Amino acid sequence: MDCLFCKIIGGEIPSTKVYEDDMLLAFRDINPQAPEHIVIVPKTHIRSANEINSDNVKYISAIWEKIPQIAADLGFAENGYRVINNCGHDGGQTVEHLHFHLLGGKTFTDF
């Protein structure tokens, strides 16, 4: 499958990993929008939030279970952070493998 994030999960394309288990991979965004910008992906190809269903929602649950731990390990949990999912064209999604942006290390004042 010609999917950038599947290739990162498979190790075909390198990434700077910050956390990994059997359900998810978290790595540094190549074009960070904050001092800390982590991309978190499920280790199964889900195209977007529109494809979350009762069979694959366990991956979303696993991701949200680990977000506070990843933020804590990177040292910004206490100060807080922002989690973003872009879905589809209007949402600004550019990689068609569901992912969450975990952003920290600054105070966001915009919406």
Ligand code: AMP
């Ligand atoms: P989105 O626009 O929500 O689909 O986000 C895709 C994100 O993937 C962007 O923030 C990109 O900077 C990031 N990205 C693209 N290619 C890579 C890569 N090879 N390694 C890490 N992050 C990447």
Ligand code: ZN
């Ligand atoms: Zn994929």
